Amino acid sequence: MAERKPIATAPKDGSKVTIIWKDVDGVINESAGQYRDGGWWVYTDSDTQKKVDPTSWRPASGDDDDQ
Known part of the structure; x- marks a missing residue:
C-alpha cells in the first residue's frame, strides 16, 4: 500500500x-x-456524493508508483 501524502x-x-x-x-x-x-468529493453510496475536507491522500488502488 502506498504511503499517505x-x-x-x-x-x-x-x-x-x-x-x-x-x-x-x-x-x-x-x-x-x-x-x-x-x-474534494467522495461517493457515500452508489448515488450520493459528499464534499469532504481530507487530511491526506494516496494513489488509488492499481495506480501505485512503487510497484
Whole structure:
C-alpha cells in the first residue's frame, strides 16, 4: 500500500485518488474521491456524493508508483 501524502500535494486535475478524511463523528474514512468544483468529493453510496475536507491522500488502488 502506498504511503499517505499531504492533501496539498494531491492532483487537482479530476484524477481519482484515495483520500483520507474524518466525518462529523470523528471516524477516519478512506474513500475514492476526486477534486472538482473547488473541493474534494467522495461517493457515500452508489448515488450520493459528499464534499469532504481530507487530511491526506494516496494513489488509488492499481495506480501505485512503487510497484
